[in-house]
Amino acid sequence: MTSRDQPILEVKNLETHFPLDEGTVVAVNGASFEVMPGKTLGIVGESGCGKSVAARSIMRILDKPGEIVGGEILFRRNRGESSEKVVDIASMDSNSAEIKSIRGGEIAYVFQEPMTSFSPVHTIGNQIIEAIRLHQDISKEGAREIAIHALDAVGIPLAERRLSDYSFQLSGGLRQRAMIAMTLVSNPTILIADEPTTALDVTNQAQLLELMSELQTDNGMAIVLITHDLGVIAEMADHVAVMYLGEVVESAPVDDIFHNPQHPYTKALLKSIPKIRSNSSERLASISGTVPHPYDRPPGCAFGPRCDFFMPGRCDASIPALQEVRPVHQVSCFLYDEGD
Amino acid sequence: MTTTESRLPEERLLEVSDLEKHFPIKQGFLKREVGRILAVDGVNFHINDGETLGLVGESGCGKTTTARCILRAVDPTNGEILFRTREDEVVDIAMLKGAELKKIRSDIQMIFQDPFSSLNPRMTLLDTIGEPLLLNNIGSKHDREERVAELLEMVGLRPEYMRRFPHAFSGGQRQRIGIARALALNPKLVVADEPVSALDVSVQAQVLNLLADLQGELGLTYLFVAHDLSVVKHISDRVAVMYVGKLVEMAPTDELFSTPKHPYTAALLSAVPEPDPRAKSERIILQGEVANPADPPSGCYFHPRCSYATEQCKLETPVLQEITDGHYVSCHRAEELILEGVLAE
Incomplete structure (x- = not known):
């Protein structure tokens, strides 16, 4: 029906903690955002803001001892069956068959480091073929054809020969293309x-960003x-969702x-x-200052101590909630609090 | 000395001519040389006293090796590096040995990329920043402490911190410590190799502002090596662009960004994503990959990826020429091509 207007993925008040000996690191502290089908959601923030942990929470591939302690990750599945089904990824077991069929299948993940995201002891071809056969019931030869086609689609020259290469034989740009090829074989x-x-x-x-836009136009993936x-x-x-210290502080087109921009941090x-x-x-x-260590979060608004508009007694007393200031533009800041 | 003296114009602090650095590729039991990586392959540029020269290029283009040759952290294979010392003598850094080389080292200092690995975790700030003074037998223990306190203040850290260890500081603060150490001996030239690329965006601005302030206060000259063109544009007076071991273009910053003359520079500039969704610029997408410096293509190294390449580009290697005042380009078609920059003229 109107599934194109509904988010395909909805993250609500996600909380991900890392309980360590020195204390609990609150990596994601009640973050909420939505992913619309066929669109691109950008999550931006500095190191330690929890953007990667939020993404890994969706995939349920958190490093130990990280765990989701609160919130929902609602994913609209529409593969195979005729009717759509909304599942909560946050409540699944991270080893369950259900998450395994989603992970790498319907939701694919491209890592930052192209050097470490491939195994150095298996050929690129074997790794892609394995990924295909994990999610599709297909012969090795059939998977090989799909793999060649995928490498071709991401613009890797001599795709058939590249199948027998190891990851270290490719340059950084080609390796990242091969990584994207591997995620595409399951039509995420x-x-x-x-x-x-x-x-x-x-x-x-520039080449890779262009490739990603093209693939999005062709496949309609989010x-x-x-x-x-x-x-x-x-x-x-x-x-765009702007994150700071585990929270989404602003979310807008x-x-x-x-x-x-509305939030003092975004501004x-x-x-x-510097602009070119x-x-x-x-x-x-x-x-001024630096991003605080997640062990000692400042009380109240996390950006308070670095903010030019800091209001004593208000910003350090409670955490502002994410609220709509205009249609589809949400900000978490007391400057926009009209409640009192 | 007199011969080199006359070859360095008065306003110049450093002049690099035909600099080459080749790394041998050795293989087999006898470690026979089977090839050479031409990391720096005939580079020419100069830096005027008190200015900032930005040296940009993609990874593997030889910009860091060039910087290391100037510091003599590696020995150049060929070429000349003329430098004016604080005694107003002109020396060829490439030829210096032993005590002469040691003397020059206090004039040229380096700021490193990674603030986490460039500081010894077992040394306090006092030891780290004071070490250059100790090695050069400058001052008593008390004098050194005073100088370290002064340096810490200069880079925006509290002097009380001098007995702390690096682990107590954030990335931005550590980079300030590295800057303080580089300034300990009052250098004339500071070589900064990607000094802000490991820092967060909000901290990057602090360090860039600090570098600009220090240059104003102390009359420093910077060689600023980086891959981020927005940062380089912000801080540099002039910019030099490298591609596979060669300098392809050098010009005053605004001129380079508004009217690039080399197709590689134009492509590099257009590839930088602008932080403005309304600026949908025409992007030049380069095909293929950066050439292998162990086996570079014939003629102009850029010709396999260049959309303007002609037969001549495949056969003849272009040389760096001054085509307008202060604008140097190494391209056969520099005079005829009209390329688009990213700045309005």
Whole structure:
């Protein structure tokens, strides 16, 4: 019916903790965001803001001792059966058959480090063929054909010969393409890409971003793009969630984020980056201090101590909730609290 | 000395001519040389006193090796590196040995990329920042402490921190410590190799501002090696672009970003994603991969990926030429091509 208007993935108040000997690291602290079918959600934030942990929570591939302690991850499955079915990934066992059929099948994941995301002791071909046969009942020869086709589709020259290469024989850009080829063989409905271009040079990055847009147009998959690079976000995303210390502080359409940002952190972040297409070489507006360590979160709003609009007694007293300030534009900041 | 003296114009602090650094590829039991990686393959540029020269290029283009040759962290295979010392003498760094080399080292200092691995975790800030002074027998213990306190203040850290160890500091603070150490001996030239690429966006601005402030206060000259073109544009007076061991273009920053003359520079500039969703620029997508520096293509190294390449580009290697005042390009078609930059003129 109107499934295109409904989110394919809905993360609600996700909380992911890492209980360590030194204390509990609250990596994700009540984050909420939605992924629309066929669209790109950009999640942007600095290191330690919990963007990768949030993505790994969706895939249920958290490193130990990380665990989801609260919230829901609602995923709309529409594979195979005629009727759609909404499942809560957060409540599944991370080893269950159900999550295994979703992971790498309907939801695929591209890692940041192309060097470490392939096994160095198996050929690229064997790894892709294994991925295909894990989710489809198909012969080795059939899987091989699909693998060649996938490598071809991501623009790897001499695809058939590359099948017998090992990952270290490929350059960084080709390796990341092969990684994307491997995720595509299962026709995912969501592709989660965690800093997919961070390890690449700008010209390779441009190639890869173009490839991802093309694949999205062809396959209609949704993309969750996680990055710290605001340039990449502006280029690729339809909707953006800005994260800071485990929380989504602002969530809005991409144009609003860049041209009408509301949260003081988003505003400050945009001012602090040097822009290649501006003529001015003025001083950069920097954000004072550093991202606090997740062991000692400041009380109240996590950005409070670095914020120019800090209101004593208010911002350090309670955590502001994410609320709508305009249609589809949400901010968590007391500046926009009209309640009192 | 007099011969080198006359070859370095007065406003220049450093001049690199025909610099080459080849790394042999050795194989087999006898470690026979089977090939050479031409990491730096004939590079020419100069840095004026008090300016910032940005050196950009993709990974493997030889920008770090070039910087390391200037510091003599590696010995160049060929070429000349003329440098004006603080005594106003002109020396060829490439030829220096022993005591002469040691003397020059305090004039040229380095800031490293990774603030986590470039500081010894077992040394306090006092030891780390004071070590250059100790090695050069400068001052008493008390003098050194005073100097370290002064340096810490200069980079925006509290002098009380000097007895702490690096683990107590964040990435941005550690990079400040690395800067303080580089400044301990009052260098003339500071070589900064990707000094902000390991830092978070919000911290990156702090360190860039600090570097700019220090340059104003101390009259420093920077060689700023980086791959991030937005950062390089922000901090540099002039920019040099490298591709597979060669310098392809060098020009004043605004000129390079508004009217690039080399097709590689134009492609590199257009590939940078702009943090503005309304700026949908025409992007030049380069085909293929960066050439292998152990087996570079014939003629112009960029010709297999260049959409303007002609027969001449396949056969003849272009040389770096000054085509307009201060704008150097190594391209056969530099005079005729009209390429688009990212800045309005």
